[in-house]
Amino acid sequence: MNMSYDxxxxxxxxxxxxxxxxxxQSYRSDMRVPARIYASKEMLESTFRDRSLQQLVNVxxxxxxxxxxxxxPDAHEGYGFPIGxxxxxxxxxGIISPGGIGYDINCGVRLLMSKLHFKDVVTMLDKxxxxxxxxxxxxxxKSGQVKLSVxxxxxxxxxxxxxxxxxxxxTEEDQRxxxxxxHLASADPRCVSLHAKERGKDQLGTMGAGNHxxxxxxxxxxxxxxxxxxxxxxxxxVVIQIHTGSRGLGHQVATDSLKVMMxxxxxxxxxLPDRELAGVxxxxxxxxxxxxxxxxxxxxxxxxxxxxxxxxRGAWKSVMGDSGGQLGVLYDVAHNIAKIxxxxxxxxxxxxxxxxxxxxxxxPPHHPEVPAIYQETGQPVLIPGSMGTASYVLVGTEGAMNExxxxxxxxxxxxxxRTQARKEMQGKELLNELTERGVSVxxxxxxxxxxxxxxxxxxxENVVDVVHNAGIAKKVAxxxxxxxxxx
Amino acid sequence: MKTHKVLxxxxxxxxxxxxDRLGELFSAALEGMAGLIKKSQSELQKGKRVxxxxxxxxxxxxxxxxxxxxxVLTLTxxxxxxxxxxxxEKLNETSLNCTIKGFETDGFDDDIKAVTYHEAGVxxxxxxxxxxxxxxxx
Numbered sequence: 001m002n003m004s005y006d007x008x009x010x011x012x013x014x015x016x017x018x019x020x021x022x023x024x025q026s027y028r029s030d031m032r033v034p035a036r037i038y039a040s041k042e043m044l045e046s047t048f049r050d051r052s053l054q055q056l057v058n059v060x061x062x063x064x065x066x067x068x069x070x071x072x073p074d075a076h077e078g079y080g081f082p083i084g085x086x087x088x089x090x091x092x093x094g095i096i097s098p099g100g101i102g103y104d105i106n107c108g109v110r111l112l113m114s115k116l117h118f119k120d121v122v123t124m125l126d127k128x129x130x131x132x133x134x135x136x137x138x139x140x141x142k143s144g145q146v147k148l149s150v151x152x153x154x155x156x157x158x159x160x161x162x163x164x165x166x167x168x169x170x171t172e173e174d175q176r177x178x179x180x181x182x183h184l185a186s187a188d189p190r191c192v193s194l195h196a197k198e199r200g201k202d203q204l205g206t207m208g209a210g211n212h213x214x215x216x217x218x219x220x221x222x223x224x225x226x227x228x229x230x231x232x233x234x235x236x237x238v239v240i241q242i243h244t245g246s247r248g249l250g251h252q253v254a255t256d257s258l259k260v261m262m263x264x265x266x267x268x269x270x271x272l273p274d275r276e277l278a279g280v281x282x283x284x285x286x287x288x289x290x291x292x293x294x295x296x297x298x299x300x301x302x303x304x305x306x307x308x309x310x311x312x313r314g315a316w317k318s319v320m321g322d323s324g325g326q327l328g329v330l331y332d333v334a335h336n337i338a339k340i341x342x343x344x345x346x347x348x349x350x351x352x353x354x355x356x357x358x359x360x361x362x363x364p365p366h367h368p369e370v371p372a373i374y375q376e377t378g379q380p381v382l383i384p385g386s387m388g389t390a391s392y393v394l395v396g397t398e399g400a401m402n403e404x405x406x407x408x409x410x411x412x413x414x415x416x417x418r419t420q421a422r423k424e425m426q427g428k429e430l431l432n433e434l435t436e437r438g439v440s441v442x443x444x445x446x447x448x449x450x451x452x453x454x455x456x457x458x459x460x461e462n463v464v465d466v467v468h469n470a471g472i473a474k475k476v477a478x479x480x481x482x483x484x485x486x487x
Numbered sequence: 488m489k490t491h492k493v494l495x496x497x498x499x500x501x502x503x504x505x506x507d508r509l510g511e512l513f514s515a516a517l518e519g520m521a522g523l524i525k526k527s528q529s530e531l532q533k534g535k536r537v538x539x540x541x542x543x544x545x546x547x548x549x550x551x552x553x554x555x556x557x558x559v560l561t562l563t564x565x566x567x568x569x570x571x572x573x574x575x576e577k578l579n580e581t582s583l584n585c586t587i588k589g590f591e592t593d594g595f596d597d598d599i600k601a602v603t604y605h606e607a608g609v610x611x612x613x614x615x616x617x618x619x620x621x622x623x624x625x
Contacts, residue, residue, distance in 0.1 A: 079604075139595075
């Protein structure tokens, strides 16, 4: 287990370009492909500090892995896979690894757009953020306003946002602005355990804790006027981000499947250097069971963000009144997920199993899976910053299709442990500092607030610049936070 | 004798546990996890007492410990309770029967998503004591 961690100092990286570095396949005898890192030279120093690169080398040993194990510039040490990792395995007999998706299945980001300029909202901001805080349950183990029967929960798991449309929590227009329309058809509620269902039955429409949040932002800068205009973004506009996932239900699906996979791996001749990389061929019964359960948890997560949208809309209407207009959905992306997608490998179109763990899909203009309204722009990519720093809207590119299996970064990426972050500053002090910077914060847990402080994360601007310069996403707009409602 | 200590980790929580006996190691790990879930034990003890019986099998002792903590975490969320004590009716390297006890609570502090197998490896150290690292996904 965890072999060769002590060899980090021996890693010799080959420079492919200013933004791409490679660990050759020859570095370790069990690597099946090289490992590629998207980072600036300066960022490599920080990436080297933890075990993320050795974890990436372990990913390169997965049976059926194609081309290269990839990691994005927001990389940091995870468990099994590094956070920021992307791995494509052969379909249907390559490995599917729950560790390549993460415990929070379909953790993701949604961006809502208002038609108002921040000057129209600024005097109502405190009232608005308080109302959002009231409407969206947050914190660990907190129940939501919707209590589902077993039958209803199965419908959510099977249908995702289709269910929310039927129940009046979403419009068809919302659904057109969600990755995969918020519904993965392979989902099967029978592949979700009773424990997972028990954990999920009262959690729909809840934010959770940790780095999850609802954030009221304004568009601070536009980098690409034409694309921004097509997306509906203008300078000064008020937008709202939602960052959360599949809650306890998804965590339990991942936990259950890891246990099963570790047991059956020998049956399929799979041996891996880290238990958290456990995986089986997708075509096996256990692989299919996990994939169908993961799809169900992903449907739950999209429905969760939809219900939070409904609650945020309620808060918006209650505070801003009819003059506030409607909050539309710009887009909703998953950054912890596995998808079956097609790519050109050695000139031939091939179906692959794409694992994204802390990485965002970034499909280019004219891709068939990009909604009709974004055919000219490419798929919107939403990159949340840390509390108090900027977030970004980007769009997908051909470069991502050619190089990174249609993937790009997902956030700033942690740079400091939670313990160290709490030592740096007390919650009250951070709250005051953020207030001075023009960012108000609503939280029930001021003690833990420093864990998500800007200084605990990498500089999101550097991360976004790397993916932009490497051509695996294109910058469109920068968002500035005005109010953070923390989980 | 048993002990546990929280160590730094970039994104998650790393807990080191050490004990003279295997049962104590499991108990120290349980206490360490309970301390992450609810920081104030005095506040926790105001809640209604709860208990549950567990029966588990695993391929080795490390998997047994991680699966034990995972099951306790699941019950923590299902029953909205924090479990702080364990007594074993049976415990060997691949199976256990035990009773866990704790208290109901109306909220948790840290959101532990999962108990991971990453870095875990129960072994006897040079002092002849059981020890392991446990990484919690937060």
